[in-house]
Amino acid sequence: MSVASSVLVPYASYLRVYEPLAAFPEPERSHWARYARRPRTPGAQEELRRSLADLLPTPPVPVPVHESGEAFVAHLDGAVVICPWRTRLRGWLALEELVAEGYPGPVLDAMLPPVVRAQVAADHERWLARNPDARPWIRTAVWQVPVRWFALFGDEDRQYEPGAPKEGAGAEGAGAGRAPVLRYRTTMAQARRRLARALRALRESIDDGPMTEGLIEVGRWLEEFHPRALVELDFGGLVHVVSEEWLAEERSAAELAAGLAALRAGDGEAASDAYGRLAERWRAIRDLRFAN
Numbered sequence: 131m132s133v134a135s136s137v138l139v140p141y142a143s144y145l146r147v148y149e150p151l152a153a154f155p156e157p158e159r160s161h162w163a164r165y166a167r168r169p170r171t172p173g174a175q176e177e178l179r180r181s182l183a184d185l186l187p188t189p190p191v192p193v194p195v196h197e198s199g200e201a202f203v204a205h206l207d208g209a210v211v212i213c214p215w216r217t218r219l220r221g222w223l224a225l226e227e228l229v230a231e232g233y234p235g236p237v238l239d240a241m242l243p244p245v246v247r248a249q250v251a252a253d254h255e256r257w258l259a260r261n262p263d264a265r266p267w268i269r270t271a272v273w274q275v276p277v278r279w280f281a282l283f284g285d286e287d288r289q290y291e292p293g294a295p296k297e298g299a300g301a302e303g304a305g306a307g308r309a310p311v312l313r314y315r316t317t318m319a320q321a322r323r324r325l326a327r328a329l330r331a332l333r334e335s336i337d338d339g340p341m342t343e344g345l346i347e348v349g350r351w352l353e354e355f356h357p358r359a360l361v362e363l364d365f366g367g368l369v370h371v372v373s374e375e376w377l378a379e380e381r382s383a384a385e386l387a388a389g390l391a392a393l394r395a396g397d398g399e400a401a402s403d404a405y406g407r408l409a410e411r412w413r414a415i416r417d418l419r420f421a422n
Contacts, residue, residue, distance in 0.1 A: 140272065140367050141272065141273050141366075141367045141368055141370065141371050141418075141419075142270050142271060142272045142273075142366050142367050142368070143270070143271050143274065143275045143279075143363070143364060143365050143366045143367075143368050144174070144268055144269065144270055144271075144362075144363070144364045144366050145268070145269040145270075145271075145279050145348075145361070145362070145363055145364075146202065146213045146267060146268045146269075146361070146362045146363075146364065147213060147267050147268075147318070147352070147355045147359050147360070147361055147362075148202065148203075148204045148206070148211035148212055148213040148267075148359060148360040148361075148362065149211060149212055149213075149267070149355055149356045149359045150206075150209055150210070150211055150212075150356055150358055150359065151163055151166075151209075151210060151212065152356070153355070153356035153359070154212070161199070162201060162210075162212045162214075163210075165199075165200075165201060165203070165212075166203050166210045166212065171200075171201070171202070171203050172200055173202075174202075174364070174366060177200070177215055177217070192221055192224075192225055192242055192246065192247075192250055193218055193221035193222055193225065193250050193253070193254075194217050194218045194221060195218075196218065197216065197217065197218040197219070198214075198215040198216065198217040198218065200214075200215045200217075201213055201214045201215055202215070204315075204360055204362070206317070206358070206359075206360045209358075211359065211360045213267045213268065213362075214267050215267075215268070216266050216267060216268070219264055219266055220266050220268060220270070222250065222253075222254040222257075223266060224270070225242070225247070225250055225251075228242075229247070265351065265354050267355075269351070272419075273368075273415060273416045273418065273419040274368075274412050274415055274416050275363065275365065275368070275382065275412065276344065277341070277382070277386065277405075277408050277409065277412060278341060278344040278345050278348060279348070279363050280314075280363070280382045280383040280386045280408075281324055281325055281328040281345060281348075281386060281390070282314075282316065282320075282321040282324055282325055282348070282352075282361055282363070283314040283316050283321070283324070283361075283363060283383040284316070284320075284324070284383060284384070284387060285381060285383055285384035285387070287314040287315055287316045287320075287383065288312075288313075288314055288381075288383065289311070289312070289313050289314070289315060290310070290311070290312050290377065290378060290380075291310060291311040291312075292310050292374055292377075292378070293307060293308055293309050293310040293369075293374060294307050294308045295307040309369055309370065310369045310374055310377055311364075311365075311369070312364075312365040312369060312377050312380060313362055313363060313364045313365060314362065314363040314383060315360060315361070315362045315363075316360075316361055317358070317359075317360065317361070318352065318355060318356070318357055318358065318359040318360070318361055319357060319358075321352060321361040322349070322352060322353075325345055325348065325349050325352070326349075327390070328345055328390050329342065329345050329346065329349070331390045331393045331394045332345070332390075332393070334394075335393045335394075335396075335398065335401075336393075341405075365377075368415065371415065371418050372415070382408055382411070382412075385404055385407065385408055386404070386405075386408060388404055389401045389403075389404030389405050389408070392404060
């Protein structure tokens with residue numbers, strides 16, 4: 131199932147929000163306006179390369195000393211929309227998640243010495259005191275796309291670009307060329323409407339559970355952003371652990387929508403079958419994390 135690649139990973143997916151320039155206060159708005167006019171802006175692989183470089187020193191630098199001034203840039207209805215990297219904030223949040231996962235003490239200490247973790251935690255606490263309303267524009271999931279994320283999108287939002295070999299390379303050089311891209315993009319208004327419909331269908335049919343709680347949490351996050359934002363689900367590094375055939379046939383958003391429609395129609399068995407297929411598909415991807 132996996133394919134070789136010379137491209138930097140990790141095997142992570144991303145849920146991003148791109149906001150219009152009007153959503154940012156000055157002087158940040160002017161910064162992003164100038165930034166968006168650059169002939170070239172860095173992509174996801176460049177962001178990852180810079181993050182990994184910080185882990186090479188001894189001791190490692192799990193959280194950048196300064197916040198990144200970089201962003202992803204897209205367009206929505208002809209207008210520029212911006213997704214700031216906020217690498218420092220996301221580094222703090224990722225470290226909190228790492229500690230919360232309950233790694234054995236010796237393992238965690240080997241990855242990040244206690245003195246480093248203590249300093250990072252103190253820096254984060256001081257920063258939060260000055261920025262109590264801060265939130266990331268990017269959410270990350272490792273070795274999966276959380277099924278709840280697909281509730282924000284329809285099949286019509288799906289964008290798939292097959293991989294391509296490096297210019298001048300034959301079939302054997304395909305791994306060194308452009309990687310495939312699979313992503314979903316929709317407006318914030320559509321994402322919120324779909325999420326509300328999904329929550330209503332779940333609450334009217336079954337007791338609250340992990341899916342409902344997850345959708346509520348995502349909905350609270352989306353409410354923090356401009357109503358004319360763009361919402362993107364990017365399969366990111368996961369494209370390197372599955373075949374292009376798998377990617378071409380992937381229709382999780384459509385399948386989840388069909389399951390929710392069955393739930394609204396009172397067909398619990400069809401809804402359960404649809405969700406079961408989705409859960410099993412993504413469980414198989416998560417299990418690759420432990421493959422030899």
